Structures are given as structure tokens and as C-alpha cells.
Amino acid sequence: MKTTRNTIAKAAILELITHSEVALSHAEIQKLTGDLCDRVTIYRVLDRLVNEDVIHKIATTDGTVKYASCSHSHENHSHNHVHFSCEKCKSVTCLENVVPMFKLPDNYLIKGVNFTLTGLCPNCI
Amino acid sequence: MKTTRNTIAKAAILELITHSEVALSHAEIQKLTGDLCDRVTIYRVLDRLVNEDVIHKIATTDGTVKYASCSHSHENHSHNHVHFSCEKCKSVTCLENVVPMFKLPDNYLIKGVNFTLTGLCPNCI
DNA sequence: TTATTAAACGCAACAATGTTGCGTTATTTT
DNA sequence: AAAATAACGCAACATTGTTGCGTTTAATAA
Numbered sequence: 001m002k003t004t005r006n007t008i009a010k011a012a013i014l015e016l017i018t019h020s021e022v023a024l025s026h027a028e029i030q031k032l033t034g035d036l037c038d039r040v041t042i043y044r045v046l047d048r049l050v051n052e053d054v055i056h057k058i059a060t061t062d063g064t065v066k067y068a069s070c071s072h073s074h075e076n077h078s079h080n081h082v083h084f085s086c087e088k089c090k091s092v093t094c095l096e097n098v099v100p101m102f103k104l105p106d107n108y109l110i111k112g113v114n115f116t117l118t119g120l121c122p123n124c125i
Numbered sequence: 126m127k128t129t130r131n132t133i134a135k136a137a138i139l140e141l142i143t144h145s146e147v148a149l150s151h152a153e154i155q156k157l158t159g160d161l162c163d164r165v166t167i168y169r170v171l172d173r174l175v176n177e178d179v180i181h182k183i184a185t186t187d188g189t190v191k192y193a194s195c196s197h198s199h200e201n202h203s204h205n206h207v208h209f210s211c212e213k214c215k216s217v218t219c220l221e222n223v224v225p226m227f228k229l230p231d232n233y234l235i236k237g238v239n240f241t242l243t244g245l246c247p248n249c250i
Numbered sequence: 251t252t253a254t255t256a257a258a259c260g261c262a263a264c265a266a267t268g269t270t271g272c273g274t275t276a277t278t279t280t
Numbered sequence: 281a282a283a284a285t286a287a288c289g290c291a292a293c294a295t296t297g298t299t300g301c302g303t304t305t306a307a308t309a310a
Binding site for chain 2 (some may be wrong): 057059060061062063064065082084087095098100102103104105107108109110111112113114115116117118119120121122125
């Protein structure tokens with residue numbers, strides 16, 4: 001079995017994401033980390049963190065991909081999680097208290113949910 | 126005010142999307158249309174069709190963007206629409222009968238909903 | 251039917267995003 | 281401290297999306 005290591009880049013990137021109010025894109029993380037590590041390393045660290053279930057990958061309506069920690073002590077939060085993407089300030093936030101409900105046909109196996117609302121956030125309204 | 130024209134490329138691309146069982150990506154449309162038109166034209170046609178509300182832009186969980194018509198005579202279907210993205214066959218389909226419900230804080234202005242479920246579709250289960 | 255107008259087009263060039271291979275570095279384990 | 285290999289940097293590439301500009305063509309008026 002593969003072991004995963006704690007490196008400087010991984011720690012720094014995770015730190016950034018967990019302490020950020022909004023979800024961050026690869027480009028944003030690259031700017032924030034400066035020359036801490038290579039562009040490719042950021043991609044690989046993000047993949048690793050997603051696989052380890054430490055962060056979430058969020059696909060916004062416009063097609064951009066962002067990452068957030070979303071780990072606010074909800075046991076089954078992964079299936080009940082809504083993200084909000086602001087058209088104006090481009091911020092992506094987690095709406096922790098908004099729980100989507102849906103009933104589904106039996107013959108589907110659900111492994112993940114991406115529920116993203118687009119519009120204007122309180123700051124931009 | 127700007128008028129929008131009916132061109133060969135636009136008609137062909139719309140035809141493809143509306144008659145497709147699954148949502149199509151730009152790359153798929155390009156393959157299907159062959160040398161009908163330029164790659165850039167496809168982007169521009171897709172943008173136009175989205176602006177005209179004839180097709181929907183869907184951001185899948187893995188970050189790829191797909192397009193579907195989704196126009197099955199629901200008056201307010203745009204806000205009550207769930208897409209399913211199959212991990213195995215990569216197909217993206219519309220679950221017309223699945224209606225998501227959610228209650229939201231007041232101070233948000235919702236303009237669009239992207240609700241995509243990931244997993245295995247009936248064909249791949 | 252023909253002339254006009256500008257939306258839409260092709261092409262080229264570019265920017266952004268994501269991926270892969272490989273030799274090197276550094277974390278973890280022995 | 282030494283060995284094993286996960287993770288890294290770098291370079292090169294693939295894919296995806298954008299922009300400018302001169303040309304074509306669909307819609308409208310003459």
C-alpha cells in the first residue's frame with residue numbers, strides 16, 4: 001500500500017485552503033504560495049489532498065475548478081453540501097447550513113454531489 | 126438591440142445537442158461535426174445558444190464542461206434540474222424527474238443552479 | 251431581385267489550464 | 281546513518297478557451 005508523506009508544499013497548501021474563507025483555484029494558490037514550489041507540484045498536492053478526503057474539489061458553473069476544506073464536523077457532510085459561487089466577486093463559499101434534499105431513481109449509485117448555486121453573494125448584492 | 130442569426134453551424138450544433146441522449150462537451154461536438162466549421166465557431170455558437178437559453182452549460186465534478194438542451198417543457202425547470210455524471214462511461218444525463226429542494230439564507234440572489242451527482246449510471250452498475 | 255449592414259465566420263496567434271516523463275531531492279522507515 | 285521510494289523540479293507537451301482582424305453570409309431594406 002502507498003504511504004503519503006507530509007511535505008512542506010503539502011502543509012502550506014493545506015494551511016492556505018483550510019484558513020481561507022472562500023474556495024481557492026489552482027491559480028490563486030499559485031499566487032499565494034509564490035515560489036514555494038512548482039506549478040506541477042500544486043496540481044499533485046491538490047490531487048493527493050482530494051484523494052485523502054482532506055479537501056473538496058468544486059466545479060463552478062462557469063467551468064473553473066476550486067478547492068475547499070469544508071471540514072466543519074458534519075459526519076455525512078459530503079452528501080449534504082451546497083456551494084455558492086458569486087458572479088461578481090467570483091468567490092466560492094460553503095453554505096454549511098443549507099441542506100439539499102432529493103429523491104433519486106434506484107438504479108443509480110451516487111458517489112458524490114456537486115451542488116453549486118450561482119448568483120450574487122451578500123457582499124455584492 | 127442585437128439580432129441573432131440562424132447559421133448552418135448553429136443549426137447543426139443545436140441539432141446534435143437536442144438529439145443527444147447525453148450532454149456533449151466541446152471536444153465531442155467538434156468530433157461529431159467534423160470539418161463543418163472552425164473550433165472557435167463552436168465556442169461562439171455554444172455561447173450564443175447558452176445566452177439564448179436554448180441549451181444549458183453543465184460543469185461536471187471533474188471540471189469538464191458539457192452542454193445539453195434540457196428543454197422538456199418544464200416552465201421553471203432551470204431551477205429544478207439535476208444532472209448525473211457517470212464516472213465510468215463519462216456520460217452526463219438529465220434527471221428530469223428529480224427535483225432538488227433547498228432553503229437558502231435571504232441575503233443571496235440566486236441566478237443559476239448546478240446540481241450534479243456523480244457515480245455509476247444504470248448502464249454501468 | 252439586388253444592395254446594404256453587421257452578425258457570424260475562418261484563420262492565426264495567444265493565454266490558461268492540465269498532464270507526463272525523468273532525473274533529483276527529501277521524508278520516512280529500517 | 282543507510283536504504284527505499286514518495287514527492288519534487290524542470291522541460292516538454294496536450295487540451296481548453298480567448299482575442300483580433302479581415303472576409304463571408306444571413307437578414308433586412310431598397
